[in-house]
Amino acid sequence: MPKVKKVNFALLGLGKLGTGFYKVWDQKRDAIKKETGFELNLKKILVKNIHFKRPGFIDLDLLTTNIDDILDEPSIDVVIDAIGGIEPVFSILKKVIDRGIHIISANRTLLASKMHTISQLVQEKNILLLPETSMGGGVPIISTLRHDLVANNVRAVVGILSGTSNYILSQMTEKRITLKTALKSANLMQMAESLSVIDYEGTDAAQKVAILAAGAFGLRINYLDIPASGISDISLFDIQCADEFGYEIKPLAILKQSTDFFEIHIHPTFVPKGHPITLIKGDQNVYFIQTDLIGEYMIYGRGIGAEAASSLLIRDLVAAGNLTRAHLSRRREYRINWNQKPILPIEDIVSAYYIRFPCIDEPGVVGKITTALGDADINLASAHAEVDKKVHPDLGYVHILIDSAPEHAVINAIRTIEQLKILKGRAKYFRILRS
Numbered sequence: 001m002p003k004v005k006k007v008n009f010a011l012l013g014l015g016k017l018g019t020g021f022y023k024v025w026d027q028k029r030d031a032i033k034k035e036t037g038f039e040l041n042l043k044k045i046l047v048k049n050i051h052f053k054r055p056g057f058i059d060l061d062l063l064t065t066n067i068d069d070i071l072d073e074p075s076i077d078v079v080i081d082a083i084g085g086i087e088p089v090f091s092i093l094k095k096v097i098d099r100g101i102h103i104i105s106a107n108r109t110l111l112a113s114k115m116h117t118i119s120q121l122v123q124e125k126n127i128l129l130l131p132e133t134s135m136g137g138g139v140p141i142i143s144t145l146r147h148d149l150v151a152n153n154v155r156a157v158v159g160i161l162s163g164t165s166n167y168i169l170s171q172m173t174e175k176r177i178t179l180k181t182a183l184k185s186a187n188l189m190q191m192a193e194s195l196s197v198i199d200y201e202g203t204d205a206a207q208k209v210a211i212l213a214a215g216a217f218g219l220r221i222n223y224l225d226i227p228a229s230g231i232s233d234i235s236l237f238d239i240q241c242a243d244e245f246g247y248e249i250k251p252l253a254i255l256k257q258s259t260d261f262f263e264i265h266i267h268p269t270f271v272p273k274g275h276p277i278t279l280i281k282g283d284q285n286v287y288f289i290q291t292d293l294i295g296e297y298m299i300y301g302r303g304i305g306a307e308a309a310s311s312l313l314i315r316d317l318v319a320a321g322n323l324t325r326a327h328l329s330r331r332r333e334y335r336i337n338w339n340q341k342p343i344l345p346i347e348d349i350v351s352a353y354y355i356r357f358p359c360i361d362e363p364g365v366v367g368k369i370t371t372a373l374g375d376a377d378i379n380l381a382s383a384h385a386e387v388d389k390k391v392h393p394d395l396g397y398v399h400i401l402i403d404s405a406p407e408h409a410v411i412n413a414i415r416t417i418e419q420l421k422i423l424k425g426r427a428k429y430f431r432i433l434r435s
């Protein structure tokens with residue numbers, strides 16, 4: 001058996017994550033000690049209300065409401081932030097950093113907006129900030145990109161970071177039900193139990209991708225600046241149209257890197273049927289990575305819940321144990337090297353598109369629309385008219401597929417076409433995932 005080494009740590013927060021982590025840690029610590037030689041010793045737990053009833057397996061003697069009990073305990077090497085929100089946690093963490101204690105953070109809201117500031121503070125003290133759990137589930141994406149794929153030029157990471165949105169769209173696709181019906185699913189309620197809300201507008205995914213962008217690529221971006229849209233506007237008709245043209249709609253976060261710039265955006269996207277990402281139907285997070293050396297690489301796993309997050313928390317405790325014992329220079333591997341490469345405004349990205357125009361039902365509408373698109377220098381892959389006399393006797397649809405065009409040209413053309421008298425409402429468009 002390897003020699004016993006200690007990692008003495010404190011847990012900030014004993015809510016859903018803190019309690020779930022405690023349980024996993026308690027069950028696994030003997031096995032971890034046997035496997036790694038590390039004794040993971042929980043020394044203190046910071047809570048807000050000391051009188052709250054806690055599950056029977058919690059050692060109540062560890063609880064405190066005073067952060068000084070942690071700061072004044074010299075044996076503590078690491079804290080896990082499982083409180084959440086920005087204040088008072090940010091102020092608490094500044095004191096923790098000042099004391100030279102390493103931080104493992106599960107706090108998505110805080111890191112999505114203050115990763116740069118916090119990483120500067122920890123760097124000044126030469127301590128560690130291990131941020132991966134803050135992305136939610138248990139998939140080790142930042143460490144995969146930073147360490148396992150270090151020899152690769154990563155061209156793109158396409159991810160599903162919102163398990164609930166993905167589950168809803170998958171249910172709509174498989175059962176041909178509306179968004180409203182899918183939202184009532186019992187499985188979804190169970191899945192969303194650990195979340196305050198379903199990620200309806202893409203905000204959670206934007207927070208996660210901001211952390212990914214900073215942690216893995218050194219991109220300094222506030223999640224509020226990431227163009228993000230969620231699933232709130234997806235209709236069953238959208239799902240049917242996608243299916244008819246050979247696609248599934250998936251809630252994707254897309255992060256691309258070229259020599260000169262990054263692209264980062266989140267939106268429901270048409271994904272070709274059979275693409276590996278379409279295999280993921282439930283509450284998993286998935287990352288499809290394109291690299292120069294190993295080509296396409298995909299990882300996925302549980303994206304929700306304390307058990308999945310605890311997998312990363314325990315991994316990070318062991319990593320912190322190793323790094324505190326290693327030469328100080330090894331901590332540099334975990335520092336973020338901030339990247340100066342600009343982020344392309346979404347209007348300037350080049351993508352493939354599906355556009356649907358609701359039109360009056362009369363000859364010549366396809367010609368008018370394709371002419372307007374041609375005038376905007378947009379090459380079409382296909383144009384297709386459809387009328388459903390049973391549902392809307394006077395309404396037709398023109399479906400357009402575009403292989404590649406700049407976003408601003410597509411949007412401008414759509415706005416021009418919407419002024420034509422043949423239009424019966426707003427157009428709807430989706431970006432299409434191309435490899």
Ligand SMILES: NC(=O)c1ccc[n+]([C@@H]2O[C@H](COP(=O)([O-])OP(=O)(O)OC[C@H]3O[C@@H](n4cnc5c(N)ncnc54)[C@H](OP(=O)(O)O)[C@@H]3O)[C@@H](O)[C@H]2O)c1
Binds near residue numbers: 085307
């Ligand atoms: N839930 C998950 O599965 C999960 C997974 C990954 C990441 N996360 C992240 O982990 C964080 C916590 O999530 P959660 O779901 O566990 O939240 P939660 O259930 O609301 O728990 C929050 C905990 O923080 C404590 N707390 C709140 N304000 C405090 C203060 N001022 N001083 C000391 N303690 C304070 C609360 O103490 P009391 O118990 O005394 O009220 C509670 O124990 C969030 O950032 C979340 O994004 C959660």
